[in-house]
Structures are given as C-alpha cells and as structure tokens.
Amino acid sequence: MLGTLVNTAxxxxxxxxxxxxxxxxGKKYQNALYDAMGFAAAFLGVNAVASNLPHSEFPVLFILSLAAGSVVGEKLDLDGRFQRLVDRVSGRGLAQGLSTGILLCCVGTLSILGPIQSALGGDNTYLFTNATLDFVTFLVLGSTYGVGMCAAAGVLFLWQGAIYLGASALQGFLQGGLLCELSVVGGVLIAASGLSILKIKHTKALNMLPSLLVPVLWYGGRALLGL
Known part of the structure; x- marks a missing residue:
C-alpha cells in the first residue's frame, strides 16, 4: 500500500x-509542468513495453488486445462520457474542481495498473509516477478551487485500496504471463497518454482502457479449458 499512500499524500x-x-x-508554468509530465509518462510507457514484450508468451496478444479494446471503448464512448460528465459540472465552483480532479486521478492506466503491480510484485513505479502527475494536476486545481480539493485524496485512497485488495485476493491468477501481458498493454496506454499530454498525437486513451480486460479474458479462458 506504500504507493497508494504516497499517491494520496x-x-x-x-x-x-x-x-x-x-x-x-501562470499559463506558461502550467504548460511547462504538463510538458515535463508528458515526457515522463511517454518514456515510462515505452520502457514498460520494452521490458515485458520479450518475455511475452503470446507476442501478438497485445495487438489484439489494443484492437479489440479500442473498438469496445469507442462503442461505449468512454472518452465522450468522461468529457460530458466534466462539462456537466462546469461552472459549479468547488464541485467542478472535485469532479474533474477525482476523474483525472482515478480513471487512468497508472491508477488502475499501479495498485495491481504493487500488490503482486511490490513494484510501486507506476504509483510513484502517478503520484507525481497527480501532484502537478492538483497543484493547478488547488490554485483555482482552493483547499477543498484535498477531499479527492480520500476518494483515490479508497479506489486504489480496493484494487490493491482485489489483486491480492486474486494473486495466484494474476501472476506470471498475465501480469506480463497487462504490463505491455498498459505501457502502450501510458505512452499514448503521454503523447496526448504533449499534444503530439491526440489519443482518446480512455477509449482504450477496455484493452486491459482482453488479456484477463484470454488467460481466464485458457484456465477454464485447462490449457
């Protein structure tokens, strides 16, 4: 739980x-901070792919995962729903800031895959990176909406804590090859988020989140069939 505690702090x-x-x-300082975080996310994602892909049992699974997950995400319009939810609460002072902040810190690859990595292997790299990103994000939001933004920390703690406990309970199933495949797919999503932050390539990263479910279904199906 160390990574989640650091992220909350x-x-x-x-x-x-x-x-x-x-x-x-000032706008120029916000841009400078976001550029720095964009580069960090992009290179962290590339590193995750490069480190895990050579150990993949099914090297094309991540391609199928991204393709199928992106189609499902587009069908569900996850990114559009997210944007509409943020727009719906705009103009409501602190409520706007909290809604936006909670969505930004909880709905993302780092915040979902991070607690899993932490629970299974004690690796807090993703969560420490997410903590840095969240610090910058809430520095900006706090300067606009005030100290009330601290309430988002409690929501994040409960969210990541639930994922951590769930991953711990399913540790036997999530270990090994599945964790490797999740790391590859997650690395691509993290790199895509970094490129979006840098405005190099606008990618609806939220629409790609279902890609993380494909390796789970693949390994779950193989386990049921005894393969």
Missing amino acids: AILAGSLAGSALKKGL
Missing part, C-alpha cells in the same frame, strides 16, 4: 500548495 500536498498560491499558476 501527493494529492494532499498538491492541493495545499496550490491553494497557497491563491492567484493560480
């Missing part, structure tokens, strides 16, 4: 530091 620290600025961060 980062949101609290970012919110408090941002609220202390009061007048908000």
Whole structure:
C-alpha cells in the first residue's frame, strides 16, 4: 500500500500548495509542468513495453488486445462520457474542481495498473509516477478551487485500496504471463497518454482502457479449458 499512500499524500500536498498560491499558476508554468509530465509518462510507457514484450508468451496478444479494446471503448464512448460528465459540472465552483480532479486521478492506466503491480510484485513505479502527475494536476486545481480539493485524496485512497485488495485476493491468477501481458498493454496506454499530454498525437486513451480486460479474458479462458 506504500504507493497508494504516497499517491494520496501527493494529492494532499498538491492541493495545499496550490491553494497557497491563491492567484493560480501562470499559463506558461502550467504548460511547462504538463510538458515535463508528458515526457515522463511517454518514456515510462515505452520502457514498460520494452521490458515485458520479450518475455511475452503470446507476442501478438497485445495487438489484439489494443484492437479489440479500442473498438469496445469507442462503442461505449468512454472518452465522450468522461468529457460530458466534466462539462456537466462546469461552472459549479468547488464541485467542478472535485469532479474533474477525482476523474483525472482515478480513471487512468497508472491508477488502475499501479495498485495491481504493487500488490503482486511490490513494484510501486507506476504509483510513484502517478503520484507525481497527480501532484502537478492538483497543484493547478488547488490554485483555482482552493483547499477543498484535498477531499479527492480520500476518494483515490479508497479506489486504489480496493484494487490493491482485489489483486491480492486474486494473486495466484494474476501472476506470471498475465501480469506480463497487462504490463505491455498498459505501457502502450501510458505512452499514448503521454503523447496526448504533449499534444503530439491526440489519443482518446480512455477509449482504450477496455484493452486491459482482453488479456484477463484470454488467460481466464485458457484456465477454464485447462490449457
């Protein structure tokens, strides 16, 4: 749970530091911070793919996962639903900031795959990276909406804690080849998010999230068939 605790503390620290600025961060500083985080996410994703793909039992599975998951995500319009939800609460002061912040810190590959990695192998790399991203995000949000943004930290803790406990309970199933495949697919999604932050390639990363379910279904099916 160390990674989740650090991530939670980062949101609290970012919110408090941002609220202390009061007048908000200048646009050029926001852009500089987001550019730095974009590069970090992009290269972390590339590293995850490069480190795990050579050990994959099914090297084409990640391609099938991305293709099938993206089609499902587009059909469900996850990105559009996210954007509409954010737009719906716009103009409502702190409610807008909290809704936006909670969605940004909870709905993402790092926040979902991070607790799984932490529970199964004690690897907190994704969560530490997510903590840095969230610190920057809430620094900006805190400077706009105030200290009330700290409430998002509690939501993130419960969200990642639930994923961590679930992964721990299913540890036997999630180990080995499945974790490798999830890391490859997750790495691509993280890299895609980084490219979007950098405005190099606009990608609806949320629509690609169902890709993470394909390796789970694949290995689950093989286990049921005794393969």
